[in-house]
Amino acid sequence: MPPPRTLRPARLSSADLLQLGGSGLRARPLRAVLSALGIAIGIAAMVSVVGIGTSSQAALDRTLAQLGTNMLTVAPGNTMFGEAATLPDDALAMIKRIGPVTSATAVGTVTDTPVYRSDRIPAGETGGLSLQAAQLDLLATVRATINHGTWLNAATARYPAVVLGSAAARRLGDVPTVYIDGRWYRVVGVLDSVPLARELDNAVLIGWDAAKQYLDFDGHATTIYTRCVESQVENVRAVLAATADPESPDEVNVSKPSDALAPKRAANTTYNALLLGLGAVALLVGGIGVANTMVISVLERRAEIGLRRSLGATRGNIRTQFVSESLLLSALGGAGGVLGGFAVTGIYAITRDWPTVVPNRVILGGLAATVVIGAVAGLYPAIRAARLAPTEALAAA
Template identity: 75%
Template sequence: MAVPRPARLRPSDLLRLGGYGLRSRPLRAVLSALGIAIGIAAMVAVVGISSSSQADLDRKLAALGTNMLRVSPGQTMMGDEATLPDDSLSMIKRVGPVLSATATGSVSDTSVYRSDRIPEQETGGLSVVAAQLDLLETVGANMADGTWLNAATARYPAVVLGAGAARRLGDIPTVYIDGRWYTVIGVLGAVALAPELDNAVLIGWDAAKAYLGFDGHFTTVYTRAVESQVEAVKAVLGRTANPENPDEVDVSRPSDVLTAKRAANASFTALLLGLGAVALLVGGIGVANTMVISVLERRAEIGLRRSLGATRGQIRTQFVSEALLLALLGGVGGVGGGYVVTTVYAGAQNWPTMVPPWAVAGGLGATLVIGAVAGLYPAVRAARLAPTEALATG
């Protein structure tokens, strides 16, 4: 007489059995899934926030352009502060691929105050900078309030505050500089490619000479070049600005600074991903612990199923499926939680929300791997129980 073959468990049967095991102990299942969810949420949120930051940087660079170069005096052979020649700006404008060039000059030995009654030592760390009229277009700045300097106001005691300077000084109509009141005619927005302007009080070139004893030397020259020729222009700017001493000229590309900050953030992101992986590992251990206890508590069920003809393979499959379902529930919750965290944080920073599809797929894939590994040992242990032993100890 042929021995009947055991019926095969269909996927719906496995889902029903796994769901029954979780429903019978809901609090334990929720706590175990929570460990997985925290790990996946941390990893998805870190990747999402990092991607959102990158998208914001790309958006800023697309708007501001990566073709701006910054020229400033370096140091002499003796270690003293160098200066740019008076004709350096006009020479730079003659370079073929240069689209525009403008300059600012630091007005030394001047301090800015809200009032003439503030002690001299309380300067607030603000600088006075002489600016040319085409500065805004070249550095990609915008006015947050008021108007920019023009041919008339650039000759009189009128100033424009940088974004940081405006925050420190507050909403005031005038500032006190070197014994004279100056009218505030505007406030700049934050300048991403020239952050040194944020804490500056900008005054017209002629007014700085007439009222503050400005020597007219260029402190910084900003240039815009044809995008495809930026590196070539950068290579010749030093020799162009100061042919006699090109080594005394510093040339930089401000967009590289933003990219470098992004690279530094990437290292921090890797650290956070590591912490998320640790949380995921802890969650996997929680799933394994839950499944081991479940096997111990369900010996009678295992023995009954074995006595009714269930094979060891079916018992193994049942408990592995239960572990997979438990981990998957945590993974889905973690992906949702990570997306919510990313959305809230990106919205607070005015970033576009970006959660890469590979992060979602990777998170769910990691939960399945964790669930399979965590449930394997308890499943094997359950399958090894003999029916009589399981019924006797159940």
């Protein structure tokens, strides 16, 4: 006589689990939507924060690529006694002789010469503007553009005429002339903002010869802008100080304007970390909401649990059912959050004329986080449901 066969409960397939979990959520759609909404808000916050930050950086990199990262600036530092140093008169000419240098130009600060929009303005209200003598090839080297009007030329650079930086134009207003040291100077043009030479935004630019003739400019360059072959930037940077001032290279400061963007990126990273923390808190609250929904679902469905147990469902089947419901609920919230975060990033990027960039790792990380939250949130309710005895569950119903 053959031994008796041991009966084993059939395992539920993935399709069966999906259908079973979905039926549990469809029975209480409003509660499911509200619970998934908490997950969605947390994921959307995290995706949009990282997406906006990444889009901003992509826009910045695009601007740098257009302007070029091969510009170096040379400026006087301090002497060994702590006094302000000056660049030699031939510093610009010497720098132009460096082989990989493709162009070089200079501006010089006209000291103690404030700029006013009118002769009625009190002497102390200068608006923080600087008066700079400029070489005619300044625009080509720093790749600045004219917003309206014209740039200085061989004629206007010798007469009382100025060009305003973008910020200087906003402070002075739409004026045809400005008042400098007892004389009126005609405004012949206004620049757009210069990303790699922000100091020019607050400047009022006058021709080099006119500054010497009318304002006693000493002719010393205070900033030399240099463009060089892209592959030779570091090599040129290494010799610029000694070339500009062979006798005192330690009194010369050499910088790369694009390096100044590093603190901004660091600040953006810190800000993003803060907002990501807030998104994580929202995600935690959403997970608690899912757990609460599943606990209440167990209490309300004891009759169903008792009936399934009496028909042969094992404790493992019950645990799997409720965990699958929790995972499905979290997955719906996660998918909605990813779409919402992508939409927020896209709308914000479009309004700022940025490329829309959402890293794949953020999307995958957000979905992975929802799976973890769903599993953790559904584990206790699932264990609690599995522990209910069939008779107890039916009697309590």
